[in-house]
Amino acid sequence: MVGGEERHAPGVVALIPARAGSKRVVGKNIRPLAGHPLLAYTIAAALASGVFDAVIVSTDSEQYAEIARYYGAEVPFLRSPAYAGDLSPDIEWVESTLQRLRAEGRPFECFSILRPTSPFRQAETIQRAWKQFGREVGIDSLRAVEKCKQHPGKMWVVRGARMTPLLPLGPSAQPWHSSQYQSLPEVFVQNASLEIAWSRVVFEGRTIAGQVLAPFLTEGHEGVDVNDEKDWWYAEHLVATGAARLPVVTRPPYQAVDSMGGSL
Secondary structure (H helix, E strand, O other), X not given: OOOOOOOOOOOXXXXXXXXXXXXXXXXXXXXXXXXXXXXXXXXXXXXXXXXXXXEEEEOOOHHHHHHHHHOOOEOOOOOOHHHOOOOOOHXXXXXXXXXXXXXXXXXXXEEEEOOOOOOOOOHHHHHHHHHHHHHOOOOOEEEEEEEOOOOHHHOEEEEOOEEEEOOOOOOOOOOHHHOOHXXXXXXXXXXXXXXXXXXXXXXXXXXXXXXXXXXXXXXXXXXXXXXXHHHHHHHHHHHHHOOOOOOOOOOOOHHHEOOOOOEO
């Protein structure tokens, strides 16, 4: 097991996806945030959590692999380009990774997807989620969610010059689109901070989630997701103002280390 105290539980692997083809923020996964590549914070949180028997980065880039290894993750093989496109579904690279690990004599009963775009997820976040996953009975997976800020009851589908409610539910006398947010039923939206699932959902059902999901409610800025330049500005703002903290990275910044391991 990587870091932390001994854990008597099914073998679990952290899978960190970091393909190199980001379009909205070029090089997003290795772009520096507060001195370290974005990827470093997810690796640091995963290692410090003490939950995982292995922390593995799935990438199609040799450069990303080098950076991931520098910060303490494994990259036992590169992801196939066939599973690294803009529209490639997660099940493809997850299935391929778990199958290759199993073929190499490293089967894992559980896996967790930790996306680098959630840099404010802490080791404590992962620990809390893992404890909840262990308490749940009869589930296939657990997924991070947060309360929806833009309620779908106020969303519309536009067709030509007319529109209809996305959710044509609720009382006709007081439709949701004309109601106060506080009076609407609570709705939650998933965020990218973490997922935990039994590996059987991949091998038996070819899905990363299965059919029975438990909600994991993120707190504060744990679920902040960095996907475009506006998100990046917000992440930098949170760091600069001290409104949110990043996981502690114990290594010097990757760019500041020479080939002999000394600081430049």
